[in-house]
Amino acid sequence: MSDINQSLLQWAEEHTGDPTETEVDTSSLGELRPTLVRASAGSGKTYQLTARLLRILLQGAAPETILATTFTRKAAGEILSRVLVSLAKAADENDDDGSLESLRSQVGLPTLPRSACLNLLDTLLRNMHRLRICTLDSLFAQIARSFPFELNLPPAWRLTDEIEEVWMRERAIDQTISSLDRGEIISLLAMLGKGEVKRSVTRELMNVVETAYAIQRQADKKAWTKMAAPKLPESAAITKAAGEMLTATPKQKTLKAKLEKMGSAMESREFACLDGETLITNIAKSKLSGDPIKFGRSIFPDGLGEAFKVLYAIARSEMLRLLKAQNEATGSVLQTYDFQINSLKQAKRALGFDDVSIRLANQFASLDEQSLSMRMDGAVDHLLLDEFQDTSPIQWQVLRPLAVACASSSGGATVGDTDRPIPRSFFCVGDTKQAIYGWRGGVAEIFDAVAKEVPEVEEVSQNQSFRSSPVIMEAVNAIFPRLSRHPIVTDSDPSNRADKSAYEADAILQFSNQFPEHETARKSLPGHARLVTSRASDGGADEKRQTCFEDAAIIAKDLVDSAPEKNVGILTRTNKGVAEMIYLLEQMKVEVSQEGGNPLTDSAAVEIVLSSLMMAEHPGDKRWSLHANSTPLAEIDDFGPDWVRRMTDENGIAETVEFLASRLAGICDDRDTMRLKQLTRLAIQYETNPAPRLRDFVRMVREKRVERPQAAPVRVMTVHQSKGLEFDSVILPQLESDLVRPSTKPVAMADSPDQPPTGLTRYVGSSHWHFLSQDWQQVFGAATSSSMTEAMCLMYVAMTRARQSLHLVIPPARKAQYNTKTAASLIFHALDCDEDPTQPETVLWEIGDANWMEM
Numbered sequence: 001m002s003d004i005n006q007s008l009l010q011w012a013e014e015h016t017g018d019p020t021e022t023e024v025d026t027s028s029l030g031e032l033r034p035t036l037v038r039a040s041a042g043s044g045k046t047y048q049l050t051a052r053l054l055r056i057l058l059q060g061a062a063p064e065t066i067l068a069t070t071f072t073r074k075a076a077g078e079i080l081s082r083v084l085v086s087l088a089k090a091a092d093e094n095d096d097d098g099s100l101e102s103l104r105s106q107v108g109l110p111t112l113p114r115s116a117c118l119n120l121l122d123t124l125l126r127n128m129h130r131l132r133i134c135t136l137d138s139l140f141a142q143i144a145r146s147f148p149f150e151l152n153l154p155p156a157w158r159l160t161d162e163i164e165e166v167w168m169r170e171r172a173i174d175q176t177i178s179s180l181d182r183g184e185i186i187s188l189l190a191m192l193g194k195g196e197v198k199r200s201v202t203r204e205l206m207n208v209v210e211t212a213y214a215i216q217r218q219a220d221k222k223a224w225t226k227m228a229a230p231k232l233p234e235s236a237a238i239t240k241a242a243g244e245m246l247t248a249t250p251k252q253k254t255l256k257a258k259l260e261k262m263g264s265a266m267e268s269r270e271f272a273c274l275d276g277e278t279l280i281t282n283i284a285k286s287k288l289s290g291d292p293i294k295f296g297r298s299i300f301p302d303g304l305g306e307a308f309k310v311l312y313a314i315a316r317s318e319m320l321r322l323l324k325a326q327n328e329a330t331g332s333v334l335q336t337y338d339f340q341i342n343s344l345k346q347a348k349r350a351l352g353f354d355d356v357s358i359r360l361a362n363q364f365a366s367l368d369e370q371s372l373s374m375r376m377d378g379a380v381d382h383l384l385l386d387e388f389q390d391t392s393p394i395q396w397q398v399l400r401p402l403a404v405a406c407a408s409s410s411g412g413a414t415v416g417d418t419d420r421p422i423p424r425s426f427f428c429v430g431d432t433k434q435a436i437y438g439w440r441g442g443v444a445e446i447f448d449a450v451a452k453e454v455p456e457v458e459e460v461s462q463n464q465s466f467r468s469s470p471v472i473m474e475a476v477n478a479i480f481p482r483l484s485r486h487p488i489v490t491d492s493d494p495s496n497r498a499d500k501s502a503y504e505a506d507a508i509l510q511f512s513n514q515f516p517e518h519e520t521a522r523k524s525l526p527g528h529a530r531l532v533t534s535r536a537s538d539g540g541a542d543e544k545r546q547t548c549f550e551d552a553a554i555i556a557k558d559l560v561d562s563a564p565e566k567n568v569g570i571l572t573r574t575n576k577g578v579a580e581m582i583y584l585l586e587q588m589k590v591e592v593s594q595e596g597g598n599p600l601t602d603s604a605a606v607e608i609v610l611s612s613l614m615m616a617e618h619p620g621d622k623r624w625s626l627h628a629n630s631t632p633l634a635e636i637d638d639f640g641p642d643w644v645r646r647m648t649d650e651n652g653i654a655e656t657v658e659f660l661a662s663r664l665a666g667i668c669d670d671r672d673t674m675r676l677k678q679l680t681r682l683a684i685q686y687e688t689n690p691a692p693r694l695r696d697f698v699r700m701v702r703e704k705r706v707e708r709p710q711a712a713p714v715r716v717m718t719v720h721q722s723k724g725l726e727f728d729s730v731i732l733p734q735l736e737s738d739l740v741r742p743s744t745k746p747v748a749m750a751d752s753p754d755q756p757p758t759g760l761t762r763y764v765g766s767s768h769w770h771f772l773s774q775d776w777q778q779v780f781g782a783a784t785s786s787s788m789t790e791a792m793c794l795m796y797v798a799m800t801r802a803r804q805s806l807h808l809v810i811p812p813a814r815k816a817q818y819n820t821k822t823a824a825s826l827i828f829h830a831l832d833c834d835e836d837p838t839q840p841e842t843v844l845w846e847i848g849d850a851n852w853m854e855m
């Protein structure tokens with residue numbers, strides 16, 4: 001039990017009366033109907049979920065009948081702490097903040113007695129271990145423990161961590177390669193790559209595993225063979241077409257040369273030169289538009305129509321047959337990898353969260369509710385799901401039977417020893433506009449699945465913010481419903497289903513059309529929002545970004561200086577951006593902290609300790625000893641690889657690290673000292689590992705993010721990390737990067753987005769989409785739309801973290817039309833700014849009062 005819970009329990013014990021004295025009259029609550037809440041940012045999703053949980057508890061439900069899940073441990077902790085703190089405050093007779101009234105209004109019980117809050121708090125604190133408020137991952141791990149045989153789990157299995165997962169992946173890839181002979185490797189690589197061997201075997205396999213394994217595990221076994229490839233045209237037809245091209249007599253030399261090249265290729269059946277051929281692309285365009293086939297500005301003479309059809313059919317068949325072979329090779333290598341990694345994990349008795357979810361999902365498809373509740377340490381009567389937009393199809397498959405059972409209000413447990421039943425309940429909440437975890441498998445369309453699959457679920461939407469000032473809401477309302485003003489949308493041709501831009505445009509259009517008007521309950525909260533260009537910079541994209549970051553740092557410093565009690569969130573697109581931003585702020589002596597933390601290697605002192613350990617691991621590699629010996633550690637008697645090895649063998653890694661850290665004290669500032677302490681703590685934790693090894697420890701330190709203990713007034717993080725948080729001021733300095741980052745991830749075909757894939761294929765560049773059948777074109781298009789929608793969601797999450805002020809800093813545009821595919825350009829067009837975006841240090845748009853902090 002945490003310290004806060006311990007002290008709450010003590011406090012509750014001193015104040016609790018006889019629980020039977022205060023039976024709560026919950027009749028006014030009515031039945032808790034199955035509910036699906038689609039709620040916008042800051043509109044109180046966590047607040048509502050907490051309210052629902054409290055209502056269920058106040059009705060007398062036993063804590064073990066309730067299950068509330070979310071996505072991060074932090075969010076789960078936040079829900080629990082909101083429940084406990086609001087009860088504790090409401091129960092406190094000396095409270096003069098109106099906490100009891102607030103709780104009464106939150107739960108909808110105007111006569112809720114103070115003593116009932118105290119009794120409930122007491123019950124909860126005594127039954128904390130029974131109340132399940134947890135992440136989906138930890139819930140699944142708990143459930144899995146109840147089904148060891150069905151899930152074929154090794155005895156006494158344990159969960160892996162991220163570092164161990166990487167280690168096992170590398171081992172399994174090595175074993176996959178060893179299981180193949182040389183000839184197999186060469187042909188496999190040729191198939192996996194673009195028909196040519198261009199990468200190292202390990203790197204290519206690593207890439208395939210990283211991009212395709214997770215999706216293939218959820219897919220139908222035959223998914224990689226779904227893509228069909230047409231045969232080459234008949235040989236006679238090719239010969240005839242070749243002849244027509246070779247004998248054609250166009251006036252223009254370029255046309256003649258092109259026809260000769262194509263004709264010869266067909267005649268000799270050497271088709272490699274057709275890949276990437278402009279003429280083929282032009283044939284595809286003409287098929288779509290009905291216009292004559294062009295080459296440059298010239299048009300081919302009449303009579304070649306059939307020959308061009310054959311040429312196109314050859315190019316299409318070549319491309320799709322290669323893709324089909326690549327897909328099959330990918331499926332087969334992933335099958336071998338699957339065998340290797342599973343054997344490894346089975347031998348180590350270790351499973352990752354993904355392994356657990358997949359095994360459960362397969363099992364749960366055929367499980368009835370009774371056997372489910374029998375195994376799960378009793379029945380779950382009340383299910384509450386938070387952040388539902390981030391749920392993956394696999395996770396929904398596991399949750400579905402529980403959701404359906406809880407939504408049918410009959411059959412719940414009774415209150416204590418009485419025979420008064422408490423109807424079961426289902427509640428799920430989320431915001432599809434905040435679906436930013438597509439890469440982790442989250443699928444916002446799961447919301448629609450709930451509406452379809454959970455009987456009689458009531459849908460509620462909520463767009464009133466309890467977080468942001470009217471100015472922030474005005475900014476959000478000014479931007480998102482008008483995103484479709486951007487030239488990407490206005491210039492797009494929606495009829496071309498092989499055009500990537502059309503899908504991107506469509507995604508922006510849908511997002512802006514469906515965007516609900518946002519309101520706020522905090523009508524008198526002052527605020528300020530503006531879009532500015534940064535100072536000019538001469539260089540390329542890196543210099544421009546750097547200048548925006550510098551300007552953002554200046555804005556943050558000004559805000560902190562003028563209103564030290566307010567907090568500032570600087571949200572970047574990338575982790576690299578976070579590191580750069582922190583460096584700049586530290587240079588300006590602004591106190592800053594990083595959400596989620598950095599690896600400890602951001603401290604030079606930690607690097608010295610790591611070099612000393614690596615010196616023992618690789619005595620032949622002089623880099624490590626040179627580094628370690630150029631520091632005060634060189635003064636240790638006999639210091640060298642043997643000394644470190646002896647010390648770790650005799651005293652363990654943690655003690656060695658602690659000793660080395662103590663010898664570095666003289667050269668450490670406060671920050672280094674704190675990071676060294678954190679390093680020692682990591683070493684102590686690491687030593688509980690069954691086979692601790694120096695090399696693995698160093699690797700873990702390099703990868704593991706460790707937060708600094710205290711949050712500073714300025715916090716820097718990626719937009720992803722800011723989800724669920726709020727700041728008085730938000731600064732967005734990285735709006736100029738590409739909206740959608742290029743991806744070559746495989747693409748999946750499914751009956752609906754919440755279903756497992758029935759088909760999979762390697763990625764195909766958009767210039768080749770015209771070769772694909774219509775259904776696959778749509779699949780590629782849908783993947784593009786999803787990425788663009790996610791980019792819109794990211795912008796939305798970023799802006800709606802602001803309570804009072806919002807600073808959007810963009811570099812001056814290259815051209816006044818400003819039609820780049822960036823958030824900066826989208827915002828500029830949505831706001832219909834009159835000012836010239838090419839000018840530096842210009843306020844392009846501004847609302848509210850820059851002195852909001854004084855109001």
Ligand SMILES: Nc1ncnc2c1ncn2[C@@H]1O[C@H](COP(=O)(O)OP(=O)(O)OP(=O)(O)O)[C@@H](O)[C@H]1O
Nearest residue numbers: 040041042043044045046047048466467723724725
């Ligand atoms: N009905 C309400 N009455 C008063 N305050 C509320 C209410 N609902 C929410 N709040 C307050 O508004 C703020 C935002 O609420 P909350 O964090 O629950 O929003 P959210 O919908 O989860 O936000 P997001 O999706 O953006 O993370 C919190 O400070 C919360 O205490």
